[in-house]
Amino acid sequence: MNSHFLNGHYRILKLLNDGEKGKTYLVEDVNLPGSQFLVKQLSPPSSNPQTLIILRRLFASKAATLEKLGQEHDKIQKLIAYFEEDEEFYIVQEFIPGNPLSDEIIQDQTLREDQVINLLTEILEILVIVHSYGMIHRDIKPTNIIRRESDKKLVLVNLGTSNEAITNTVENREYMPIEQVNGNLKYNSDIYALGIVAIAALLGLPANEISNLRSQKNRLTGEIVWRNKNLKVNRKLAKIINKMVRFDYRKRYQYATEVLDDLKKLKNVEHEQQKQDQKKLLLVLTGVAGCIALGIGAWQLRLPKAVSDAQQKLYQEGLNKYEAGNYEGAVEDFNQAIELDPQNALAYNKRGDAYYRLGDYEQAQADSSQAILLNPQDANAYFDRGFAFSELGKYKEAIADYTEAIKLNSENAYAYYGRGLARAQVKDNKGAIGDFSKAIALKPQYTEAYLQRGILRRRLRQRLGAIQDFDTVIKINPSDAKAYYQRGLTQSINKQKYAALKDYTDAININPKYIEAYLNRGDVYSDLGDKLEATEDYNTILQIDPKFVAAYIHRGIHRFSFGDYKGAIEDYTEALKLDPNNVAAYNNRGNAYLELGNKKAANQDYSRAIAINANNALAYYNRGVIRTKQKNKQGAIADFKKAAKLFQQQGEQDSYQDAQREIAILQNNFGSVPTTRPKSGKREKN
Known part of the structure; x- marks a missing residue:
């Protein structure tokens, strides 16, 4: 062992650790006699060439940043070097006695x-x-x-x-x-x-x-x-x-x-604060005792002070319980504080926060409203009520509250962010982008604001801007799996399939349980004809979560694509066991039954999909295909007309044209079925 060299010049002195992630060695650099370093071997999770290419890029980028960081700051362990040997990655670190x-x-x-x-x-x-x-x-x-x-x-x-x-x-x-x-x-x-x-x-x-x-x-x-x-x-x-x-x-x-x-x-006021706390407690005790002992005249002088101290003590105890996560106990203390002083806006505000954490958004909204009534200048109360309204689905009310909070405190980036989320819910896309941009201007490292702005830009087909936002998130935090995933979605829409694959893989490398990334990577593999890779991704999802319905549906679509119709039916049936009202599963299973020649079963599945969702254009279109094969001309025309109307309303122009074409064929020449007609119906994903 002692005679073994790493990277040609690091002589292993001792094996310090042999863990699941790799080994750690104490080494000496033979070019610098007497110098000792730590070398960590990092074993990649896969030897797949494509994965290794991505890992090399990530490793080199991040290791270079670590190297610079350690060299400039002496209380951070220095990264001396990094290298790759036999598809294993190594980092050389400072040894700190x-x-x-x-x-x-x-x-x-x-x-x-x-x-x-x-x-x-x-x-x-x-x-x-x-x-x-x-x-x-x-x-x-x-x-x-x-x-x-x-x-x-x-x-x-x-x-x-x-x-x-x-x-x-x-x-x-x-x-x-x-x-x-x-x-x-x-x-x-x-x-x-x-x-x-x-x-x-x-x-x-x-x-x-x-x-x-x-x-x-x-x-x-x-x-x-x-x-x-x-x-x-x-x-x-x-x-x-x-x-x-x-x-x-x-x-x-x-x-x-x-x-x-x-x-x-805390350091500056610690000793003084302890003295003040002792005085407050003494005042509460002596004040209450004095009120009991003295007559009415003295009562009028001492009661306000005693009550004030008592309610302050209860309020502080409520705060302590809130900070400790005991929200029910906090509510009880705030209740008593409010009974002693019904004008205590802060107590209402914090009780509302506690109710919010307990999931009682109605009561949280009510308490924030009372706090606002008592103190209309409390920006935090408007901010909190905005959150409660958002949880209740009252986005217009939430927007109004965030706006008021911003008026009172125009530097609150989180209020702009919250308003942006609410505006996106009511389709005020321009306003939402403006709010996310303002939040970013106030907090240039606010990755969540970049992420949400990027998602909204993609929906608005501003794909270049979306990618720029996701790039920025990754630059700020190279380990943000969501940013890679969202950029991958955008690359997929742009038909940049290999770029999308890289992003999904990066997201998975950061978070090995990122189900959505596996799902979308599986879809890209399927589109590229990579049968085994796609199947592996769908199977991985079901190992992580056997009840993830979309994985069954997407694997069913994949199986259908290479002619495994029975396997597809099995997947769609499993999906329906988990979600009996899943329209996509009925629709797609109908397609598979149709390929196997079981027109009756196909017709039943399409009809079930329509019964669940009367506005499902694909189910009408696919049932029209069945009725055409069954020589039911009027029924087929009726289904294609319904499908065409729905496609048009949904902006699905290509599908609308398909339906119109089928209607024209049926009306002009019902007896012959042209070769351009699809063998089966249109598929649907969740």
């Missing part, structure tokens, strides 16, 4: 609050730099944070981007938020993982105990409940950590700089 943070987080030995604050501050400062390069670490955990021996500073190692480009997986998912597991990676996915590390440090939880922490979730909201009676943590620090680990990334801190700002405020 020191101890991982996992050595400091030991069972039942908690770190002090000031140590945790310093830990958070150091790593967040590094993340600000990493994110500014458009990169996401992906795998923040104690073993990837090294306390450097030379200066005792924390160094972030193993930036996961190059690893992910090749392997698609992260070995330890315990620190990962749900959106990362689902392939919807965000910058604040790193913030979530760091928040979990902070909780582990405060509780004294080693890595093998993190799964227990993740299981302690609020039953209704899914938020982690980590604070207990035995753990005394500064309320403001707990609030910061709770916001770091929110289940919904939209409710989490969006940027590392935001967390740093709150930590800085």
Whole structure:
């Protein structure tokens, strides 16, 4: 082993790790005697030549960025070089003498609050730099944070981007938020993982105990409940950590700089705040006791103060429960605060937020309305009510509220984004694009706004602009699987099938469970005549989700295309077992029955499709084909006329012409069936 060389000049000194994703070696560069580095071998998931070409492109691009990042910042592990050997990818990294943070987080030995604050501050400062390069670490955990021996500073190692480009997986998912597991990676996915590390440090939880922490979730909201009676943590620090680990990334801190700002405020006011909290509690107790003891005159003097302090205490307790994910408990506290002070607009506002998280959008809307009534200048209340209206499908009302929020705070990019989504729902496409553009102008790194603008541009056939938007998302975040997928859809529409294949494959490499990407890649393979590749993609979907109806329908269409009509019927039948009212499955199964000569079964399926959806033009057209074969001239003409009318209304000009042609043939020469008539009906996808 010691005599083996990698890339001709890296002599292996020791095998440090032999995992599923690859091996890690301690090596010496023989050209630089005495120098030690880490070399990681990254095994690609497939040896398919096309896949390897895509992986090489991704690997080289991302590794080059990592190399530049490490060279410019000394608290980020340096990437020295990268190379490929025998279809295996390798990265050469700086070897950092020191101890991982996992050595400091030991069972039942908690770190002090000031140590945790310093830990958070150091790593967040590094993340600000990493994110500014458009990169996401992906795998923040104690073993990837090294306390450097030379200066005792924390160094972030193993930036996961190059690893992910090749392997698609992260070995330890315990620190990962749900959106990362689902392939919807965000910058604040790193913030979530760091928040979990902070909780582990405060509780004294080693890595093998993190799964227990993740299981302690609020039953209704899914938020982690980590604070207990035995753990005394500064309320403001707990609030910061709770916001770091929110289940919904939209409710989490969006940027590392935001967390740093709150930590800085905490450091500045920590001791003074503790004194103020003690005074507030004392005032509540003495004020209430005094009101009971004194007469009516004194009551009038002391009651307002006592009530005010009591309701403030309840409001703060409600906020704490809200931040901890206990939304039902928060509602109870806000209820009591409102009973003591019915004019408390903030309590209505936050209770509305809690109801929103509990899925009670009607009550969320009602509370936001009351908050607005009490304080018409509260931009956040309009913003919140806009979200509630959107969830209730009241898009016009949502637009009005977002507009009011923007009037009160014209710098709120999220309000423009929300209004853009609502405007898109009511087909105000121009207004929606304007809102997404404004959100981007306010937040140039706002990838979701670029993504939604790109989707809308594609729908409006502004395909070049759409591709530019998706390109921008990928530039900002090269690991955004959705951007590759959406660009692939646009390439497909542009008939750029091989470009679409590359994009779908990139999306799948980033998120191996991206069902929609498999589905569309399978369709492109099918169109190109790549029978085995298409079948493999549809089969993969059904391995991931055996109840995904569209996969059966698309595989059925694929089987039909190369003459496996019985196999197609099996797939459509499976789809109908899962969704008995699926018009596409009936329509397409009718086509397969027709090819097998079973006109009766075909006619029944087309008629069922029409019974489910009387406006399904394809079913009328296909039943017209059957009736023509059955010599039912009047019935066939009636079906083709209905199909033609519906095609015309739907803007399907080619299909409209097909139906008109069939009508002309039947009316002029019913006895002969021209060879141009399709052998079977038109197919339909979900």
